[in-house]
Amino acid sequence: FTVTRKETAPIQGQKPGTSGLRKKVTVFKQPNYLHNFVQATFNALSPDKVRGATIVVSGDGRYFSEEAIQIIIKMAAANGVKGVWVGQNGLLSTPAVSAVIRERVGKDGSKAAGGFILTASHNPGGPHEDFGIKYNMENGGPAPEGITDKIYANTTTINEYFIAEDLPDVDISSIGITSFGGPDGSFDVDVFDATDDYVKLMKSIFDFEIIKKLLASPKFSFCYDALHGVAGIYAKRIFLEELGASGSSLINCTPKEDFGGGHPDPNLTYAKELVARLGLGKSSPEGEPPEFGAAADGDADRNMILGKRFFVTPSDSVAIIAANAVKAIPYFNSGLKGVARSMPTSAALDVVAKNLNLKFFEVPTGWKFFGNLMDAGVCSVCGEESFGTGSDHIREKDGIWAVLAWLSILAYRNKDNVDGDKLVTVQDIVEEHWATYGRHYYTRYDYENVDASAAKELMAALVKLQSSLSAVNEIIKGIRSDVAEVVEADEFEYKDPVDGSVSKHQGIRYLFGDGSRLVFRLSGTGSEGATIRLYIEQYEKDPSKTGRDSQDALAPLVDVALKLSKMEEFTGRSAPTVIT
Numbered sequence: 112f113t114v115t116r117k118e119t120a121p122i123q124g125q126k127p128g129t130s131g132l133r134k135k136v137t138v139f140k141q142p143n144y145l146h147n148f149v150q151a152t153f154n155a156l157s158p159d160k161v162r163g164a165t166i167v168v169s170g171d172g173r174y175f176s177e178e179a180i181q182i183i184i185k186m187a188a189a190n191g192v193k194g195v196w197v198g199q200n201g202l203l204s205t206p207a208v209s210a211v212i213r214e215r216v217g218k219d220g221s222k223a224a225g226g227f228i229l230t231a232s233h234n235p236g237g238p239h240e241d242f243g244i245k246y247n248m249e250n251g252g253p254a255p256e257g258i259t260d261k262i263y264a265n266t267t268t269i270n271e272y273f274i275a276e277d278l279p280d281v282d283i284s285s286i287g288i289t290s291f292g293g294p295d296g297s298f299d300v301d302v303f304d305a306t307d308d309y310v311k312l313m314k315s316i317f318d319f320e321i322i323k324k325l326l327a328s329p330k331f332s333f334c335y336d337a338l339h340g341v342a343g344i345y346a347k348r349i350f351l352e353e354l355g356a357s358g359s360s361l362i363n364c365t366p367k368e369d370f371g372g373g374h375p376d377p378n379l380t381y382a383k384e385l386v387a388r389l390g391l392g393k394s395s396p397e398g399e400p401p402e403f404g405a406a407a408d409g410d411a412d413r414n415m416i417l418g419k420r421f422f423v424t425p426s427d428s429v430a431i432i433a434a435n436a437v438k439a440i441p442y443f444n445s446g447l448k449g450v451a452r453s454m455p456t457s458a459a460l461d462v463v464a465k466n467l468n469l470k471f472f473e474v475p476t477g478w479k480f481f482g483n484l485m486d487a488g489v490c491s492v493c494g495e496e497s498f499g500t501g502s503d504h505i506r507e508k509d510g511i512w513a514v515l516a517w518l519s520i521l522a523y524r525n526k527d528n529v530d531g532d533k534l535v536t537v538q539d540i541v542e543e544h545w546a547t548y549g550r551h552y553y554t555r556y557d558y559e560n561v562d563a564s565a566a567k568e569l570m571a572a573l574v575k576l577q578s579s580l581s582a583v584n585e586i587i588k589g590i591r592s593d594v595a596e597v598v599e600a601d602e603f604e605y606k607d608p609v610d611g612s613v614s615k616h617q618g619i620r621y622l623f624g625d626g627s628r629l630v631f632r633l634s635g636t637g638s639e640g641a642t643i644r645l646y647i648e649q650y651e652k653d654p655s656k657t658g659r660d661s662q663d664a665l666a667p668l669v670d671v672a673l674k675l676s677k678m679e680e681f682t683g684r685s686a687p688t689v690i691t
């Protein structure tokens with residue numbers, strides 16, 4: 112092939128958000144849009160990570176992926192990349208990309224220097240929906256802010272890109288290596304099984320035998336919903352082939368480019384079919400619900416964990432995994448190096464860390480901040496309230512890993528009685544946890560797609576309010592008399608303890624005397640307008656009071672949050688789009 116230099120000009124709005132660049136497919140299909148971003152990325156990396164290097168390119172299989180992969184292959188070739196690894200059919204979950212970058216060794220002994228992940232994660236897909244792209248580094252984790260800032264700066268000055276126009280499209284549906292000759296020697300495209308490396312890694316972390324016994328118990332039943340995302344291919348391999356679950360326990364496990372028209376976000380609103388099956392829907396399910404249910408998002412890095420008629424809050428989930436990991440999961444048998452959560456995630460994990468005397472970190476929203484801690488060897492388990500949980504086995508959150516972690520805890524707790532009358536259930540484990548550590552009532556209100564300037568004004572007003580705590584408390588007293596006083600209010604700022612980098616404006620916090628918190632943030636993953644997220648949390652230590660309905664328990668704080676922020680006045684919305 113030959114290398115063609117193409118003239119181009121900057122296109123506005125290519126700033127990567129919380130997790131890469133996400134836009135409508137119609138935006139990505141504009142001439143040079145993808146090309147500019149890919150070239151800007153190559154230019155932001157150190158030359159040795161591009162020239163002569165191997166990179167991974169794959170994603171969740173959403174609409175436009177195949178076209179994007181062919182373009183990136185041609186641009187990689189033209190930029191001197193030596194090899195491109197593609198999961199069969201262009202599929203790799205986000206955690207699998209991380210695993211492949213870290214673990215896979217090519218036929219010629221090569222390792223990957225990084226990779227492009229093509230996904231807009233939990234956002235819907237299809238010709239009129241979202242597409243996304245992000246770059247992960249050699250450690251398998253998302254590019255840090257230093258790099259994403261550089262990529263963005265490059266997109267504002269770009270005037271050329273390089274592409275091997277005469278390179279034929281590569282058949283990414285069949286496994287094998289295709290070699291081409293180019294100006295710098297050979298260029299290989301290696302299409303490989305999308306599940307092998309990931310499954311191998313999972314088998315090295317968990318005790319599959321003990322999980323298999325649990326799944327075989329007549330008292331246990333299980334349902335996994337991939338919401339037509341890429342998790343389906345891993346679910347089939349792991350739950351069916353490796354662990355012997357029955358085919359009927361998997362739903363929506365065939366990846367589709369438009370996720371079957373659904374919203375591939377594993378929460379109580381969008382994972383409707385699973386929620387109904389578990390007995391948490393509006394109407395009662397046919398027959399007895401399964402003991403355990405779980406779902407994933409489009410790119411399979413998120414998870415929702417359910418028990419029979421029971422929802423596990425993600426903030427509780429990471430705390431419970433951390434509290435049980437050492438005994439229940441072989442990978443952690445020698446102890447946890449530390450734990451971490453994102454700022455808006457509830458303090459349930461903090462209590463576990465304190466009790467177990469573990470190092471603890473609070474980082475801004477988005478997985479990229481956990482990577483440095485893991486690379487430095489001070490964090491083993493971490494999580495976010497947004498249905499993200501993971502560990503230092505890779506540098507992304509990991510939806511299937513979280514399910515295997517829960518299955519391991521259940522299997523461990525039931526190991527001596529797996530065929531007995533009554534198994535220890537998900538609900539039992541959560542309630543025991545609350546009895547030991549107290550409960551953090553938690554909810555998140557999302558106001559999706561509100562007017563961007565109205566959202567900014569609301570946030571600015573909240574920051575302004577923070578200058579006088581006595582004024583804040585005066586206002587709150589006028590709203591409710593049954594909430595504690597605000598004792599501190601700020602905008603969250605994070606100084607990375609490993610590299611010293613500082614991230615500012617990471618969310619507005621109101622901290623109450625009894626440990627309650629209100630947090631306001633603007634989403635960084637939407638593709639249109641603005642999304643305001645409001646996080647509400649209250650700690651209850653008294654074991655006789657940990658069994659309340661969370662919306663009831665949090666009603667006073669919700670009231671305060673909505674009135675203090677003048678939510679309806681600013682946004683015109685009387686209710687959130689999604690409550691989790």
Ligand code: VG1
Pocket residue numbers: 129130231232233234408412413453476477478495496497499633634635636637644
């Ligand atoms: C959201 C979540 C955040 C998560 C991010 C990426 O970001 O709040 O916790 O890390 O999505 O998840 P934001 O900026 O919209 O609040 V995924 O599964 O979409 O890559």
Ligand code: CO
Pocket residue numbers: 205232233408409410411412413
């Ligand atoms: Co995701």
